[in-house]
Amino acid sequence: MRKTLAITSAKLIKAGGKVFRKQGTALPGLLAEKIDPDLLSKLVKDNFPKGIIVVTGTNGKTTTSKMIGDCLAMSDISFIRNTAGSNLRRGIIATILAHSNTKGYCTADMAIFEVDEAYIPIVCNELQPKMIVVTNLFRDQLDRYGELDSIAKKFSETFKKLQTTLVLNADDPLVASLGRSASNPTLYFGISDYSGEKIENDHTADSVFTNVNGEKLHYLQRYFGHIGIYTSKNSDYSRPKPDFDLTKMRKMSSQSSKFDVKTSTETFSLDLSQPGLYNIYNCLAALTVLSSVGVNYDLISDSFTHTEAAFGRGEVLQYNKKSLQLLLIKNPTGFNQIIQTFLKQKPQTNPVLICINDNIADGRDVSWLWDSALEDIKSYSGKIIVSGTRAYDMALRLKYAGFDVSSLSIEPDLKKALILLTHSLKVSETGYVLPTYTAMLSLRELIASQGNHQVKDMSE
Amino acid sequence: MKPIKILHLYPDRMNIYGDFGNIIALTKRMEWRNISFEYHTSSVGDKLQSDYDLIFMGGGQDKGQVAVAKDLQSKSSVLHDHQMRDVPILTICGAYQLFGKYFITVEDEEIPGIGLFNVVTKATEYRMIGNIVISSDIFGEMVGFENHSGETELLSGATPLGKVIKGYGNTKTSDYEGVIEKNAIGTYFHGSFLPKNPSVADYLIEKAIQLQAPNYTLDSLDDWLESESSNISKER
Numbered sequence: 206m207r208k209t210l211a212i213t214s215a216k217l218i219k220a221g222g223k224v225f226r227k228q229g230t231a232l233p234g235l236l237a238e239k240i241d242p243d244l245l246s247k248l249v250k251d252n253f254p255k256g257i258i259v260v261t262g263t264n265g266k267t268t269t270s271k272m273i274g275d276c277l278a279m280s281d282i283s284f285i286r287n288t289a290g291s292n293l294r295r296g297i298i299a300t301i302l303a304h305s306n307t308k309g310y311c312t313a314d315m316a317i318f319e320v321d322e323a324y325i326p327i328v329c330n331e332l333q334p335k336m337i338v339v340t341n342l343f344r345d346q347l348d349r350y351g352e353l354d355s356i357a358k359k360f361s362e363t364f365k366k367l368q369t370t371l372v373l374n375a376d377d378p379l380v381a382s383l384g385r386s387a388s389n390p391t392l393y394f395g396i397s398d399y400s401g402e403k404i405e406n407d408h409t410a411d412s413v414f415t416n417v418n419g420e421k422l423h424y425l426q427r428y429f430g431h432i433g434i435y436t437s438k439n440s441d442y443s444r445p446k447p448d449f450d451l452t453k454m455r456k457m458s459s460q461s462s463k464f465d466v467k468t469s470t471e472t473f474s475l476d477l478s479q480p481g482l483y484n485i486y487n488c489l490a491a492l493t494v495l496s497s498v499g500v501n502y503d504l505i506s507d508s509f510t511h512t513e514a515a516f517g518r519g520e521v522l523q524y525n526k527k528s529l530q531l532l533l534i535k536n537p538t539g540f541n542q543i544i545q546t547f548l549k550q551k552p553q554t555n556p557v558l559i560c561i562n563d564n565i566a567d568g569r570d571v572s573w574l575w576d577s578a579l580e581d582i583k584s585y586s587g588k589i590i591v592s593g594t595r596a597y598d599m600a601l602r603l604k605y606a607g608f609d610v611s612s613l614s615i616e617p618d619l620k621k622a623l624i625l626l627t628h629s630l631k632v633s634e635t636g637y638v639l640p641t642y643t644a645m646l647s648l649r650e651l652i653a654s655q656g657n658h659q660v661k662d663m664s665e
Numbered sequence: 666m667k668p669i670k671i672l673h674l675y676p677d678r679m680n681i682y683g684d685f686g687n688i689i690a691l692t693k694r695m696e697w698r699n700i701s702f703e704y705h706t707s708s709v710g711d712k713l714q715s716d717y718d719l720i721f722m723g724g725g726q727d728k729g730q731v732a733v734a735k736d737l738q739s740k741s742s743v744l745h746d747h748q749m750r751d752v753p754i755l756t757i758c759g760a761y762q763l764f765g766k767y768f769i770t771v772e773d774e775e776i777p778g779i780g781l782f783n784v785v786t787k788a789t790e791y792r793m794i795g796n797i798v799i800s801s802d803i804f805g806e807m808v809g810f811e812n813h814s815g816e817t818e819l820l821s822g823a824t825p826l827g828k829v830i831k832g833y834g835n836t837k838t839s840d841y842e843g844v845i846e847k848n849a850i851g852t853y854f855h856g857s858f859l860p861k862n863p864s865v866a867d868y869l870i871e872k873a874i875q876l877q878a879p880n881y882t883l884d885s886l887d888d889w890l891e892s893e894s895s896n897i898s899k900e901r
Binding site for chain 1: 677678680681682683684685686689690693709726727731732794795796810812855856857860861890891893894897898901
């Protein structure tokens with residue numbers, strides 16, 4: 206009874222929302238959650254016979270989920286998926302309701318849900334996922350999430366109570382440790398061959414100590430932050446051998462990469478249509494999931510060749526007849542990966558717009574700018590514009606990284622900054638736009654208001 | 666003049682919330698004035714020298730702090746000697762707490778500090794998070810971001826760093842933030858503290874140079890961008 210009332214009300218408010226063109230995709234979920242607090246477990250109980258995949262971690266949730274989804278879309282497995290904007294409990298409920306009838310029945314075989322780290326302890330027991338992917342754990346919005354160790358502890362307590370298979374990043378010591386503290390079946394993915402570009406001024410290594418007595422891990426290779434190949438005197442904390450192991454890096458460019466992945470039985474050759482080491486990790490996580498749910502290799506390989514960037518995560522949009530590439534930055538590790546993949550690449554002349562907001566969804570604290578490796582690109586010769594509510598904080602960060610302040614443009618207003626950027630762009634050039642989350646949403650809206658049909662609405 | 670010898674304590678374990686920006690601010694402001702410096706670090710198990718001119722230690726995650734608290738005891742007397750010689754010292758958050766007399770955890774366990782500051786800290790379940798503005802006679806207005814659950818009480822004779830204009834400060838209800846004893850400063854300001862508060866950065870640099878040249882005064886720098894970003898922080 207309650208279930209039906211909750212579902213009907215949510216569907217009504219969603220229909221109303223469409224009429225008024227409101228963006229609140231999670232609002233129906235919020236209402237349904239209020240009417241029937243147990244709705245989520247009820248919805249899950251009768252649906253998704255092939256299981257639920259949960260994707261969480263600091264960076265890469267959206268892209269990993271999208272890569273899994275893009276491939277499943279080519280297979281005969283039907284699925285539903287939430288979006289980055291609805292990765293809290295209410296958003297998951299809203300996503301299921303949007304795809305189900307008034308009895309709460311959904312025809313999809315599977316569901317892929319990216320879940321905000323803070324909501325893992327809240328929703329996992331209800332979702333009883335088939336698999337949980339943890340991409341990585343980095344310092345991120347400490348004012349909101351708290352310290353990393355406390356997140357890992359909550360994850361570990363949650364996982365212990367589930368039968369779920371864990372898909373973990375072997376190269377992140379904190380994430381890998383989750384596989385040892387729980388008795389769940391575990392699959393690891395990792396990179397054993399990388400000798401490319403690295404960040405020199407990296408201040409983002411958070412988990413280089415073991416939990417036991419604060420002993421330091423020994424790194425044979427450090428790729429970025431605390432990601433790499435490490436050992437420990439206490440073998441419990443050494444890097445586990447990846448089940449999906451990148452053993453040969455063949456090519457990396459600022460558009461794509463090519464590499465071999467070895468499992469216990471075979472070796473895959475993959476072409477990934479996304480740039481950067483961080484996207485290779487997302488791809489390995491997706492590969493582990495897809496392969497485990499039985500999708501065949503040819504289909505997986507084909508889908509990675511064509512997969513396009515997710516919302517704001519590397520997508521290229523047109524504005525005033527100029528190309529802009531949106532590169533979301535949320536935390537120092539993510540910022541450093543954008544620096545490594547794009548801004549450190551020669552010729553270092555593309556104009557750049559950095560938009561820093563400090564709204565709640567961005568994190569009110571902007572101290573993370575000081576942990577980001579701007580020193581690595583102090584000789585960048587392209588035009589740099591800073592914008593957003595904390596434009597001056599970004600300008601100050603650049604000043605102390607060694608940039609010439611007199612050549613910076615400081616324009617807190619996003620629209621004016623966007624115009625400045627397009628004016629300084631040559632027709633053949635792509636402008637790099639590095640926004641925080643709320644700045645990214647506003648920029649996409651500005652670009653859409655120019656009649657750009659590439660920009661899909663929030664619900665994708 | 667000999668190069669200014671900077672000591673950064675536990676940079677590998679106490680480096681959260683952009684605290685490294687304080688080292689960037691100190692060294693850049695010396696570089697811009699052609700003041701030469703050496704950058705030294707010391708972590709768990711490392712020995713200290715006896716002749717640093719400027720000491721910095723940042724905040725850390727709780728896990729990082731346990732090993733540090735233990736190791737800090739072995740460095741206590743050398744650090745006290747530095748304070749007695751008027752060496753400028755800046756400690757942020759967790760470091761501020763460990764430089765006090767003791768820290769009482771939520772489980773009511775007492776972690777001894779090194780007592781450089783006459784303060785004591787008690788962990789609470791409440792997190793004091795947000796933009797903060799304080800003011801003092803020496804430094805004028807200071808801005809930053811605080812994020813702590815420990816409440817620090819100043820014992821008799823301890824002087825606060827500043828009076829709270831906006832935000833929490835040492836405790837939920839305190840009117841004051843931080844502590845200053847001789848040239849040693851303890852504060853909850855993250856964010857980073859020194860880039861947006863150049864008066865404090867320059868105070869530390871000047872005091873460090875005065876150890877060699879007592880009458881030395883620093884040249885001023887063009888700080889319009891520092892002031893502008895501080896003003897914006899005050900409104901957020």
